[in-house]
Structure formats: C-alpha cells, structure tokens
Amino acid sequence: MDIDLLGKVALVTGSTEGIGFAIARGLHEAGADVVINGRTRQKVDAAVARLGGRARGHALDLASAEGCDAMIRAEPEPDIVVSNLGIFQPLDFFETDDAIWDRHWQVNVMAGVRLARAYLPKMAAKSWGRFIFLGSESAFNIPVEMIHYGVSKTADVAVARGLAKRMAGTGVTVNSVLPGPTMSEGAAEMLKGHVTAERSFEQVGIDFVKTHRPTSILQRPATVEEVANMVAYVASPLASATTGAALRVDGGVVDSLV
DSSP: OOOOOTTOEEEESSOSSHHHHHHHHHHHHTTOEEEEEESOHHHHHHHHHHHOTTEEEEEOOTTSHHHHHHHHHHSSOOSEEEEOOOOOOOOOGGGOOHHHHHHHHIIIIIHHHHHHHHHHHHHHHHTOEEEEEEOOGGGTSOOGGGHHHHHHHHHHHHHHHHHHHHTTTTTEEEEEEEEOSBOOHHHHHHHGGGOOSSSOHHHHHHHHHHHHOTTOSSOSOBOHHHHHHHHHHHTSGGGTTOOSOEEEESTTOSOOOO
C-alpha cells in the first residue's frame, strides 16, 4: 500500500508539536506540501525547519474568527485539512466556569467549523478533498475530570458526521479520528511530576492508562506516530470510500463493537 500525496496541499492546525506535528510529518513524508500552524512565529518556524522542503507555516490563533479568516486568506485552497488544534484542562465540573467552557468550544470546535465552512465548497468544486477532525475517545467516554473537554470532542465527531452527509456525492470525504491516551508533549507535561528514580516516564504512562482508562486493551499510551498513521491513510486517495466515520486509534478504550 503506497500513500501518495504528491501535489496535494495539506493544512494541519495546531501542528508545531505533539500529534499535530506527527501528522504534518506523516503527510509530508507521503509527498504533500504541508502548512504548519501555531500561535507563535518561533514555534512555527522551528516546525517548518524540522520538516524541510515543501513545508511552510502561519503563526495564527485559530480560536478566533479573525484568526481563521487570516488563515483562509493565506491558504485559500488546501486539498487536505486536518483540524487538529485542541486544548484540554483537567478540572472538576463545579470549578469550570463559563470562560473555560467557551475557550474549549472556540478552540476545539469552532476553529474546525469555520475552516470547514470556507474550505469544503472549494474542495467540492474540484471534486476532491479531505477534511479530518481530531476527536478523542473522550467523545464517547466522557472523562469525569474534564467534562467540558469531552463535550467539545463529542461535538467534533457530530460535526464531522453531519458534514460528511452534507458533502455526499461531491468526492469530498469528512471523518473524525479518535485518539486515546497518547504520549504527546501535552500529556508528558501533565505526567512529568510523577516520574521518579524508581518510576520511569514509560511506566508513569502505563500506570496512567491502567488507572484512568482501565478499559484500554493496549494497556499503554499510543505514540503520536501511531495516531498520525491513521490520519495519513484517511487523507489519501486510498480512503475514498471512508467518510462520515469516527475512526478509533484509542487502544480499545471505548468498549464498543463499532
């Protein structure tokens, strides 16, 4: 199986590190011209330099309508869009105020909605396109320690399904990809305080999964590359019959047959 994206332009939001950068690297290795996005010029430039040729970047905050409009002007017609930008913040429901709810909604949901509204009609005009929302197993397995995050990810899955139906027959596919616990930079930052001389970083990750995601079949965090591999496939011409799907890379956390 040869994933060939030569000649395609792929925009990956929130892609200066973590799962986003791994996705950008996977698409770049498959031949795509990759557009990196982050909030600071320093981090965007560093990520672009790591990828090398056929990569460019834009330092824009897509949590606002203005930031999305600026991205759409800068990159008017990508062939592939991966709405990866996302935040998470463990916090008890009764301590989560309106501002935190709204921030998660704007970053995790509306950034993708705004880009989809602008880009999907252009993809349809070319009879080809891929739009991929990064959801989470938390969309189905709402984490009690961050209900606000889980709700935003459920919304991502619902938007992707609805848009797939809206784009029926156009040659454009819309899907969501659902990682489970993944050892990204964000997760590493959250867990680093538990590392000791007797307890390695790897073991901390395993213990976290077994304690907080006991239904995991994998019994360890995924790597960012394992998530990126799924995205690269879904973004490719090979996945032409896959649309409206919630594709799990969750290590079996969600205890469901589908």
